[in-house]
Amino acid sequence: xxxxxxxxxxxxxxxxxxxxxxxxxxxxxxxxxxxxxxxxxxxxxxxxxxxxxxxxxxxxxxxxxxxxxxxxxxxxxxxxxxxxxxxxxxxxxxxxxxxxxxxxxxxxxxxxxxxxxxxxxxxxxxxxxxxxxxxxxxxxxxxxxxxxxxxxxxxxxxxxxxxxxxxxxxxxxxxxxxxxxxxxxxxxxxxxxxxxxxxxxxxxxxxxxxxxxxxxxxxxxxxxxxxxxxxxxxxxxxxxxxxxxxxxxxxxxxxxxxxxxxxxxxxxxxxxxxxxxxxxxxxxxxxxxxxxxxxxxxxxxxxxxxxxxxxxxxxxxxxxxxxxxxxxxxxxxxxxxxxxxxxxxxxxxxxxxxxxxxxxxxxxxxxxxxxxxxxxxxxxxxxxxxxxxxxxxxxxxxxxxxxxxxxxxxxxxxxxxxxxxxxxxxxxxxxxxxxxxxxxx
Amino acid sequence: xxxxxxxxxxxxxxxxxxxxxxxxxxxxxxxxxxxxxxxxxxxxxxxxxxxxxxxxxxxxxxxxxxxxxxxxxxxxxxxxxxxxxxxxxxxxxxxxxxxxxxxxxxxxxxxxxxxxxxxxxxxxxxxxxxxxxxxxxxxxxxxxxxxxxxxxxxxxxxxxxxxxxxxxxxxxxxxxxxxxxxxxxxxxxxxxxxxxxxxxxxxxxxxxxxxxxxxxxxxxxxxxxxxxxx
Numbered sequence: 001x002x003x004x005x006x007x008x009x010x011x012x013x014x015x016x017x018x019x020x021x022x023x024x025x026x027x028x029x030x031x032x033x034x035x036x037x038x039x040x041x042x043x044x045x046x047x048x049x050x051x052x053x054x055x056x057x058x059x060x061x062x063x064x065x066x067x068x069x070x071x072x073x074x075x076x077x078x079x080x081x082x083x084x085x086x087x088x089x090x091x092x093x094x095x096x097x098x099x100x101x102x103x104x105x106x107x108x109x110x111x112x113x114x115x116x117x118x119x120x121x122x123x124x125x126x127x128x129x130x131x132x133x134x135x136x137x138x139x140x141x142x143x144x145x146x147x148x149x150x151x152x153x154x155x156x157x158x159x160x161x162x163x164x165x166x167x168x169x170x171x172x173x174x175x176x177x178x179x180x181x182x183x184x185x186x187x188x189x190x191x192x193x194x195x196x197x198x199x200x201x202x203x204x205x206x207x208x209x210x211x212x213x214x215x216x217x218x219x220x221x222x223x224x225x226x227x228x229x230x231x232x233x234x235x236x237x238x239x240x241x242x243x244x245x246x247x248x249x250x251x252x253x254x255x256x257x258x259x260x261x262x263x264x265x266x267x268x269x270x271x272x273x274x275x276x277x278x279x280x281x282x283x284x285x286x287x288x289x290x291x292x293x294x295x296x297x298x299x300x301x302x303x304x305x306x307x308x309x310x311x312x313x314x315x316x317x318x319x320x321x322x323x324x325x326x327x328x329x330x331x332x333x334x335x336x337x338x339x340x341x342x343x344x345x346x347x348x349x350x351x352x353x354x355x356x357x358x359x360x361x362x363x364x365x366x367x368x369x370x371x372x373x374x375x376x377x378x379x380x381x382x383x384x385x386x387x388x389x390x391x392x393x394x395x396x397x398x399x400x401x402x403x404x405x406x407x408x409x410x411x412x413x414x415x416x417x418x419x420x421x422x423x424x425x426x427x428x429x430x431x432x433x434x435x436x437x438x439x440x441x
Numbered sequence: 442x443x444x445x446x447x448x449x450x451x452x453x454x455x456x457x458x459x460x461x462x463x464x465x466x467x468x469x470x471x472x473x474x475x476x477x478x479x480x481x482x483x484x485x486x487x488x489x490x491x492x493x494x495x496x497x498x499x500x501x502x503x504x505x506x507x508x509x510x511x512x513x514x515x516x517x518x519x520x521x522x523x524x525x526x527x528x529x530x531x532x533x534x535x536x537x538x539x540x541x542x543x544x545x546x547x548x549x550x551x552x553x554x555x556x557x558x559x560x561x562x563x564x565x566x567x568x569x570x571x572x573x574x575x576x577x578x579x580x581x582x583x584x585x586x587x588x589x590x591x592x593x594x595x596x597x598x599x600x601x602x603x604x605x606x607x608x609x610x611x612x613x614x615x616x617x618x619x620x621x622x623x624x625x626x627x628x629x630x631x632x633x634x635x636x637x638x639x640x641x642x643x644x645x646x647x648x649x650x651x652x653x654x655x656x657x658x659x660x661x662x663x664x665x666x667x668x669x670x671x
Contacts, residue, residue, distance in 0.1 A: 008603045012590055012600075074603060075602060077603070078602060081600065176650070176653075179647070180650045200643045201643070249637065
């Protein structure tokens with residue numbers, strides 16, 4: 001942090017009459033955490049960080065090392081535009097450190113930065129552009145399944161302009177916060193919407209995904225409705241994915257691009273895809289981290305099921321979008337497994353780690369998948385992604401790549417937490433069982 | 442002390458050292474030359490003796506323009522900024538001053554002529570007296586107050602991150618010029634950046650988003666070269 005930046009932030013707080021500064025960070029499961037400080041406390045927070053009890057945060061501390069420090073990253077200081085003038089609120093993302101100032105092993109932002117630095121040492125910078133899907137519902141309160149606010153579908157213009165207005169307001173607010181949205185569209189499901197974000201470096205994008213989820217929910221709430229990023233909120237309707245477009249850059253050149261190749265891809269890109277496929281099953285617990293995530297990864301609903309790659313085949317796990325000859329800088333691969341409820345820091349970290357393992361190890365890419373893999377018969381010779389959280393966590397437990405990428409502290413905590421979630425689920429009696437068995441048995 | 446009783450700044454801080462010509466020039470302008478060996482000591486001198494420092498001379502002939510500009514940048518960004526700054530360059534270094542106009546107020550060529558330096562210092566002091574008050578850069582509906590770091594377009598405040606502010610300020614200080622990504626990286630980011638020229642594209646796109654549709658065109662893309670402001 002430079003002194004000029006600190007001076008800039010302190011002056012802006014004064015000039016814009018900021019009443020509160022929210023220190024934002026993310027727990028291991030990608031849930032948004034914040035505490036609020038007043039401007040007089042800010043200068044100290046910038047100099048020394050804010051101490052808090054990390055044992056209250058999922059995945060952060062064992063009891064004997066409870067206190068951790070939140071250290072603001074001043075590059076991310078930003079006003080939240082929906083608060084009225086004169087009662088301004090700003091946010092700043094924090095890195096979590098131990099009390100002696102060392103990066104904290106359980107901090108997702110730190111884990112991602114470490115993986116990015118590793119690739120950067122070899123000359124590569126990762127750029128990411130996710131498509132974030134979510135639903136608008138009347139309310140998120142049980143009982144009963146949530147009711148979507150509209151009955152629209154893919155690319156609907158939206159005759160019901162209540163929801164169109166909420167989404168437009170959301171996009172405008174994001175733009176005011178410096179988050180360009182390439183497309184905003186109505187998705188396939190009733191009440192489902194999608195925001196395609198313009199690429200940035202991976203760390204900025206992970207912060208951006210956290211911001212987007214917060215803004216979408218906050219503005220829905222003020223409009224009297226509710227937004228949810230739950231992976232599969234409605235049975236029989238497609239779930240909410242976070243298809244993640246990735247490119248690697250070396251100096252000023254897109255390292256995935258080779259104009260002479262039939263698919264426009266460089267050898268590096270092929271090895272990167274091979275890495276993604278080879279490690280796909282190991283990283284799924286991170287890209288799809290909830291019991292409910294696996295209700296989305298089923299055949300027939302636009303989500304990948306098999307470990308496969310293809311050019312322009314929407315049923316494949318890794319898709320290589322076609323780019324115009326004049327736009328070869330846009331060459332990228334799309335990883336289609338992640339859902340909108342993943343922890344974006346860890347999600348981007350494991351995607352990069354898997355791809356880079358392919359690059360470093362010179363992995364060979366299997367043949368392209370042809371045909372519609374959503375058709376159950378077509379995928380029969382291909383390996384499957386884990387079909388449950390249990391299978392995914394068991395696969396993760398044996399993965400050297402995951403231990404390397406996320407560190408033992410984080411992996412062990414994650415496995416403990418996810419196994420407990422699975423145990424709770426396994427013990428529960430679901431509406432499915434009651435409906436099907438109670439009258440019958 | 443002047444006739445009206447106010448203390449007039451009487452010190453000319455010279456980085457990194459005082460030689461005969463600088464001492465002589467300072468004396469002719471009614472100032473006392475004080476050496477400060479590096480950026481840090483110069484910044485401390487300006488902060489601690491703000492009322493006494495009339496101007497800073499930064500000599501680029503020994504350590505190069507890049508290093509000298511780093512000093513200027515630090516002085517400019519002190520709370521409340523600092524001016525005037527005069528840089529000493531060799532004729533061969535003149536081209537390196539391009540696009541760094543906001544970092545210094547005047548320059549003299551080495552070897553320094555004491556009378557010329559004194560004349561420039563007197564001129565800068567006179568100008569400064571006539572333009573007291575906040576410095577504002579304006580371009581069309583865009584205004585940037587350099588003292589308060591506040592930017593606004595058509596009266597609407599823009600809430601910028603630090604790098605976005607620095608980028609917009611640099612654009613506004615160089616209207617009409619085609620600026621390559623490399624130029625922007627070296628002048629706005631310095632040499633510590635991550636992600637190369639694409640970082641510039643990302644920030645420009647973010648700035649345009651904040652300017653809003655109506656004003657996004659203030660930053661033009663110059664295809665396969667870079668950007669032009671205004």
